[in-house]
Amino acid sequence: MSTEFANIGLDSEASAYGIYSGSFLHTDSFAMGALLAFASHYGRLHKLAHPLAWAGAALMIAYVVTYTWMNYFVVHARGIDIVKNVVSGILWGQYREVFLYTALAVASGGLVALAATGDRSVSWLLKSRLFRRIGEISYGAYIVHALAINAAAFLLSSVADLSGQPILRRLVIFALSYAITATVAELSFRYFESRFSGKRKPRLGETQPLGIG
DSSP states (O other), X not given: OHHHHHHTTOOHHHHHXXXXXXXXXXXXXXXXXXXXXXXXXXXXXXXXXXHHHHHHHXXXXXXXXXXXXXXXXXXXXXXXXXXXXXXXXXXXXXXXXXXXXXXXXXXXXXXXXXXXXXXXXHHHHHXXXXXXXXXXXXHHHHHHHHHHHXXXXXXXXXXXXXXXXXXXXXXHHHHHHHHHHHHHHHHHHHHTGGGGSSSOOOOTTOOOOOOOO
């Protein structure tokens, strides 16, 4: 699919976004969720969680090392640019879009398995009211985050010119877009999504067993 994007004349940024946003291109992630549900149903999730998490971590490390090396020796990037477009930015080209999303599917599957089994390596995160709330509103955040990035870039360009300081500019855009995303997602969840949830959402102070399926 990535080569087809190139054949029809899409630039790198458009191709990267097309792959990122195309749900049908991420069947491996959906399959991972289904496999975890089967493992939970048959009582094998506890045995699977740690090996899957370690495999995901190993794949992510291998991916980062490989494409950092390619940036340095093939693209001839130097300084901070050696990590450019590795885990953020334009995630397309040199087949990185193939390996990255596969590694992410395994790594995220491992984290979900650890969380679902109540593993203590991640349980401290799940106890945080803030992180649990972010999880609750994450669907709205997924929907609006691209617009929030564009809005943040527009707002920044209206008040300051940081074109000569690319790292600072990216950090400011990240902070602004995250704030916008979280605010809009919270409002969407509270006043829109919760009306169609079909059941009462648990309050942040309540606890409930974790599980898959």
